[in-house]
Amino acid sequence: GERVLVVGAGMAGVQTAVRLRERGWTGRIVLVGAEPHRPYDRPPLSKAVLTGGAAGSAFDVDFDALDVDLRLGVTVTGLRAADREVDTASGPVPYDRLVLATGAEPVSLPGGGGVPGVHLLRTLDDVHLLRPVLAERRDVVVVGAGWIGAEFATAAREAGCRVTVVEAADRPLAGVLPPEVAAPMRHWYREAGAELLTGRAVTAVRPADRGRVEVELSDGAVLRAGGVVVGIGARPATGWLTGSPVALGEDGAVLADDRLRTSVPDVYAVGDCASFPSARYGRRLSVHHWDNALQGPRTIASVLVAGEAETPPYDPVPYFWSEQFGRFVQYAGHHDDGDEPLWRGDPGDASWSVCWLREGVLNAVLAVGRPRDLTQGRKLIERAATLDPARVADPSVPLKSA
Ligand code: FAD
Structure with a gap:
């Protein structure tokens, strides 16, 4: 055959x-x-x-x-x-x-490849190198406040490491979420005891004494760490x-x-x-x-x-989740700049979600600790359902009834 x-x-x-x-x-x-x-x-x-x-x-x-x-x-x-x-x-x-x-x-830090103590997080081999960093509670610098950076920072804080996260943009998840939606996530870092430095890029990493790493930032600051994790895409x-x-x-x-x-x-x-x-x-x-x-x-x-004629086009509603700082974060769909975000609940609370509508049609859902909004929203996105914005904005109304 x-x-x-x-x-x-x-x-x-x-x-x-x-x-x-x-x-x-x-x-x-x-x-x-x-x-x-x-x-x-x-x-x-x-x-x-x-x-x-x-x-x-x-x-x-x-x-x-x-x-x-x-x-x-x-x-x-x-x-x-x-x-x-x-x-x-x-x-x-x-x-x-x-x-x-x-x-x-994973994208490496320019000049970071080969510097001992500078890690990526993509493979099981990477994890084998990172486990001792956590077990020894070394202080760590995390480069990038995206999904990987946030999850590593969560694990490192749980292990009792001192954690500094350096992010070139002005907020976490800048490439994924609009400013008003990402803004509440800034305090997740603070609450977990991780220091988040935004608007600063890493300009150089080099070996320092006693096996440590020196991290130079665009504002001239120099951080020293027992381990660096790079999560920049x-x-x-x-x-x-x-x-x-x-x-x-x-x-x-x-x-x-x-x-x-x-x-x-x-x-x-x-x-x-x-x-x-x-x-x-x-x-x-x-x-x-x-x-x-x-x-x-x-x-x-x-x-x-079965053959091409028997196969429907591949056109899924994209979905992913992340577990960070004790929260279950899920996203389904795809929003564009012009889509109108509607809040369900207060972003200061433990759980809330955001729905993006375009001309009344649900395009995307971000759910923090509201898995039902995600499940229902995903189905509504698949059907390109038209929703009532006022009911969407009421977190007590199940999304499927909005
Ligand atoms: P991969 O998983 O990258 O597998 C590709 C394989 O191909 C690798 O094993 C690689 O070694 C091998 N390969 C590459 N080149 C060659 C070659 N030339 N010859 C032979 N073999 C080759 N997604 C979520 O939705 N939620 C999450 O919470 C989440 N967490 C994640 C956490 C981490 C740390 C990482 C790294 C990713 C996470 N993701 C998450 C993303 C998700 O894991 C990926 O989307 C998924 O693994 C993609 O699968 P893949 O098979 O396409 O690629």
């Missing part, structure tokens, strides 16, 4: 293998991953696996039972589409159908595709279509490494969240097993 080769053994790659078998794919499945570890889930790395609350987060998947040829510790270095082969250090691997699922790589891990005929976007994402096909026949892309056109939002989306790595593989399995 035909051979599917999946490159990248993270959530998207593993789910592709699982869904293919579920749909009845009878051909071979080869799953190649660069990391040496049994495939694992990433969100727990900045949560329970980091704090020691969970020993690990390996996927509960029996690859042998699924007849998946799992090859770990193998990095794919190039694609020769004309030969239908990819290259690895241990030789070429052929395919009939190829699924690109190489995920994303991630880019699609597609460098190995440059020079291949697979079209990449400006952000480095593989340009997939609405069936997750790439510009090359029989080559597909899914998860953090790919972008896809959303009819729902009228633009191309690059989604770096777990739910996208769960949903996308269903489309690929359907295209491969």
Whole structure:
């Protein structure tokens, strides 16, 4: 039978293998991953696996039972589409159908690579290096007040570390949320005892005495830390595709279509490494969240097993969550600058949410400790439901009745 080769053994790659078998794919499945570890889930790395609350987060998947040829510790270095082969250090691997699922790589601090004590937080190996930082309660500098920075700061405060978070923008989550919505999050840091320095960029990191790291800021201040964690974003891990005929976007994402096909026949892309056109939002989306790595593989399995005509376009309502400073933060949908935010509840309280409407239609929901708003809002977004703004703004009215 035909051979599917999946490159990248993270959530998207593993789910592709699982869904293919579920749909009845009878051909071979080869799953190649660069990391040496049994495939694992990433969100727990900045949560329970980091704090020691969970020993690990390996996927509960029996690859042998699924007849998946799992090859770990193998990095794919190039694609020769004309030969239908990819290259690895241990030789070429052929395919009939190829699924690109190489995920994303964290952005390093310029000049920060190679400085001892400066860490990223993306892989299990990163976590193995970070656990002692927490166990020894070293004081830490976190660069970036995004999702990763906030979750690491949470874990480090829980461990009793002194924590300073440096953020170039004027507020946390500046790339994701508008100022008025992100503003209440500033006090989450204070309340947790983490110092948040905004409007300052890190200009240099260098080794200091006794194994410490010196962090220089744009205002001239110099911080010293026993560990630095850099959480300033991630880019699609597609460098190995440059020079291949697979079209990449400006952000480095593989340009997939609405069936997750790439510009090359029989080559597909899914998860953090790919972008896809959303009819729902009228633009191309690059989604770096777990739910996208769960949903996308269903489309690929359907295209491969049932065919393109039988597969509806991939156009999900993006969803993600974060656990930070004792709060459960969830977001569904996609808002644009022009969308009107409506508050449900007081952002000074433990739980509240924000809904974005455009001409009365719900586009996005941010829920803090209000999981029902999220669940109901997500369904309303899927249906493009029109809501009554006055009822949306009343937190005692269930969103589904607004
Ligand atoms: P990845 O998980 O990045 O997997 C890709 C795999 O491909 C990697 O193992 C990589 O080593 C391998 N690979 C790369 N290049 C090659 C190559 N050339 N050859 C072979 N193998 C290769 N999302 C949420 O929605 N909620 C959360 O709370 C949340 N928390 C997160 C916490 C952390 C610390 C991180 C890092 C991410 C978090 N995310 C969260 C995001 C979520 O984990 C990702 O969206 C998801 O892992 C994407 O899956 P993926 O399979 O596309 O990519």
